[in-house]
Amino acid sequence: MHRAGTIGLARQELAARDGESVGTLTSEVLAPSLAALTALEQATGALAAGDDPEAEDRYAAALDAAVRLGGYDTWQDALAEHRIDVPEPPPLLRWPDLGIRPGAPQVRARGVAVDERLIAPVDLALDGGDRLLVTGANGAGKSTLLAVLAGALQPTQGDLWTAKEARVVLITQETAAHHRGLTAREAYVRHVGRLVACRALRDADAVRPGALGLLDSEAMATPVGRMSQGQQRRLDLALALAGRPSVILLDEPTNHLSSVLVNELTEAIRHTSAAVVVATHDRQLLRDLADWPRLEIEGPRGATMPGI
The missing domain is CATH 1.10.287 (Helix Hairpins)
Incomplete structure (x- = not known):
């Protein structure tokens, strides 16, 4: 219907x-x-x-x-x-054209590790349009690696380089901690305002939430504290896309999402011009992304992408 x-x-x-x-x-x-x-x-x-x-x-x-x-x-x-x-059907995901040049250097990691969290040193390179599937046992450091690549966590070993024009976003396993009294629209305005204030984005370039099909007008007017986990997850994705990222890091992206949206998201990340890194245990997603280059994090020997 x-x-x-x-x-x-x-x-x-x-x-x-x-x-x-x-x-x-x-x-x-x-x-x-x-x-x-x-x-x-x-x-x-x-x-x-x-x-x-x-x-x-x-x-x-x-x-x-x-x-x-x-x-x-x-x-x-x-x-x-x-x-x-x-009931009204859920909105369809409309992925924006991020306009990232294929092959444009974005991120380089050389032997990065974090004490007691990412023991195996990791080498990798991410350019515009790259795809990477990160796998490994629980506790191997997949989430830690993504946090390092996003600049949210400093490595205790190795070096991380991020291109000046790169815009890196991380969508974590659980929903982000927004002010629960703010509506989704107010959370969006604050988020874009911070990006504009630090000159990471021009206000005119922000992707408006209505253009994404992730949240309808009623959801945008709902306080974050009253939103379901699925709606909050949609809000996280909308805020990540608002800044037109050149690198998208997804940590267990299927958490709290409907199967329909997971399918739409999977299709979108396969075709976006941004570099995309996915860390997941989800078996269906692993099958859907089986043709992506894979980085396996295991043991003290380290992990290296082919060609690094």
Whole structure:
């Protein structure tokens, strides 16, 4: 279904014969009513035309037949009693054109490690359009590596270089800590304001939340503290995309997202011009991204991308 509406159902028990389906039974039951309504419509047209001397009698007979079959008001009452309200479908994700030049250098990591959190030194390079799937056992340091690449955590070993024009965003495993009293729209305005204030973004270049299809107008007016985890996750994604990132780091991106949005997100990150790094245990996502280069983090020997 592609739009909201109301479906009316009148309950009736039917005895099914061999070879009959719901469709044939329904057609059989509705046939007298449809015939009566058709006759009434034809008689009404003849009466309005005024050139049939028997039109009035035909109209009276057709109306009487329709009433004997249950009557207009009775049908309307039955439909109203058994109606089903169909909710609005969730918005479709509309990924923005980020306009990142393919191959443009973004991030370089040389032997980065973090004491007791990312023991294995990691080497990697990320350029515009690159893809990378980070895997490894729990506790190996996947989330720590993404935090280092995002500049949110300083490595205790090795070097990290980020291009001056690079815009790196990290979407963590759990929803971000926003002020719970702010509406989603206010959280967005504050986020963009900080990016503009530090000259990481021009206000005119910000991706407006309505353009993404992640949150409808009602959700944007909802205080963050009253949003579901799924809505908060959508808000995190909207804020990340607002700044037109050149590198997108996704830590367990399927958490708290519907299967529909996960499919849309998977399709989007396969085609975006930004560099994308995904760390996940999700088996379906691993299958969907099986053709991506993989960085396996395990043991003290370290981890290195091919070609580094």
